[in-house]
Amino acid sequence: MLKSLLSQYLRLGIFSVLILALMGQIEITQTYPLTVSYVDYRTKNPELRGVWVQTKSITSPEKVEEVIRRVESGHFNAIFVNVFRAGEVVYDSRFAEKYDRIEPGFDPLALLVPEAHRRNIQVHAWFPAGRVGYQDTAPILIEHPDWGLVGPDGKKTAWLNFTRPDVRQYISDLMLETVERYGVDGLHFDYTRYPSSEWGFDPYSIEAFTNLYNFDLNQLRYADLPAYGLFEGNPLINPKSAQVLATFANGVPAVTLNRYGEGEVVLINWDAGKRNVAVGSEIIQRSLRRMLDNGGQVFVLLSELTTKEYGQGNFETGMTWLQQLGWKPIEIHEDELTYLTSASVLVLPNVYLISPETGASLADFVQRGGGIIFIDGPTRSIDQKNIKAITGMNSRGRHFNESNLMISKGNHPLIPTSMRSANLKASETWDARWREFRQQGINLLIKNIYTRVKEKYPDIGITVTITSDKEKASQRYLQDWPDWLDGKYIDLLIPRGYVEEARDLNGVLVAWRPELKAHDPIAIGLKAYFSSDQAEDPKPPDQLLAEIKMVRKAGSAGIIIFDLEHMSDEQLKALANGPFSQSATP
Secondary structure (H helix, E strand, O other): OHHHHHHHHHHHOOOHHHHHHHOOOOOOOOOOOOOOOOOEOOOOEOOOEEEEEOHHHHOOHHHHHHHHHHHHHOOOOEEEEEOEEOOEEOOOOOOOOEOOOOOOOOOHHHHHHHHHHHOOOEEEEEEEOOEOOOOOOOHHHHHOHHHEEEOOOOOEEEEEOOOOHHHHHHHHHHHHHHHHHHOOOEEEEEOOOOOOOOOOOOHHHHHHHHHHHOOOHHHHHOOOEOEEEEEEEOOEEEEOOOEEEEEEOOOOEEEEEEEEOOEEEEEEOOOHHHOOOOHHHHHHHHHHHHHOOOOOOEEEEOOHHHHHHHOOHHHHHHHHHHHHOOOOOEEEOHHHHHHOOOOOEEEEEOOOOOOHHHHHHHHHHHHOOOEEEEEOOOHHHOOOHHHHHHHOEEEEOOOEEEEEEEEEOOOOOOOOEOOOOOOHHHHHHHHHHHHHHHHHHHHHHHHHHHHHHHHHOOOOEEEEEEEOOHHHHHHHOOOOHHHHHHOOOOOEEEEEOOOOOHHHHHHHHHHOHHHHHOOOOEOOEEEOEOOOOOOOOEOOHHHHHHHHHHHHHHOOOOEEEEOHHHOOHHHHHHHHHOOOOOOOOO
């Protein structure tokens, strides 16, 4: 069908510009016709009926044709297409490398935009602007190594640092390019956030913050105690024989040391693998140096029981952490524990489940002189006699996830301390300033895009998607979404109301009721499928339609569904025959 269409265009001469662009002969600019309906998000006229489309769905002309066919069959009027993936783009850009899975010589936007516009369907360029890969060796960071985020202990990640003006300029140039060269109808921000609140200790940010506040930002790394930060954990409590070396401000033990037989056990009583403060890395370094004898090695337990229930993400995080700290850890399994020599140290990252047989092996290892470091665990096995004995703890406490202050209990070689006072109020004040400083980088990025685009193209929509958890968005991800709305430098905010059951959507709608009632441009995003480890199966059409009915009733400024790839033909048919049956064109 696509080939016949292209032949027809050539004969008629209507889209000769498009064809030449596809052949790489000319540069395409401003292809969109005036017939595409402008969506007014505030008046909700016409209703936005959007669907997210992944990069892998547009890698060839045939796939683009299929996307348009399915979008049209579901009566959508807007495509939010991912054009920026892991630091690469899907189109021919002056600023970035092209995604290597695009068919050679093919430019998806040069075909998608005019073909969608012929059917009165908008195209919004979807930019996951923060993540540029899955490790700090991402191509864009090889070219610009100073653009990446840095954690408090020096850890790096493949994520762009919005504090830097040159990063903001780069993203802005990329986004504006899709408007000027391809005529997209909107720019859609995603991942315009920090991975979590501990990131940002690169040299540029340290200098800028220090100059702004006349305060050494390095102090907020918290490489020693007292340390303030967002701590999450599943703690062991009620020490029996363990020595408490540090506590949280609420009295929960943070670090303990227990002697058992000839060996020792260190309990780091929170999820320190997240490396939210630098002191966790320093404590594990000191623990390894203390317990590791000449000829010994560092092992990390890959627990079969824990992996079966929680996956092996924490094991991989632990291995990477130790490697980045300069160690060469060795993977070990339960059935190999009896071969450990007493000169070695065994690290158990987030191992919550331990069989009685493994517990006995661990006790024997420590009793012979071995060293163990528990990181956030083993809470679900603390009732075992051997686990109580080696940890020196009696029971499990409640899960916590909150900003807190960690304080040393006297002097001990394992715990680095400073002369700072344990002043919770002062720590909260500086944390708030540091948080606001990084939020402003994101705000400036969005403002810059809004201003640049609206000056020349006032009808282009600027939209942003965030998690539906308001507090997580602002506190953990550093997204100042209220300022975006109050400052009116976005056209639409899209909290993602992704739920497994329709009834669970009520909580999201209640949380966002004030903003929806205030007629701010808010649209609740929906998910078309169930999420599980085994499969991502489409929801029954009736459930998807029920969710649409709920968000419409709540006052959502449109419907946006994630994503086309996971939508069934039955769902598309149900939309066309049901909630999308009436025209969305004014």
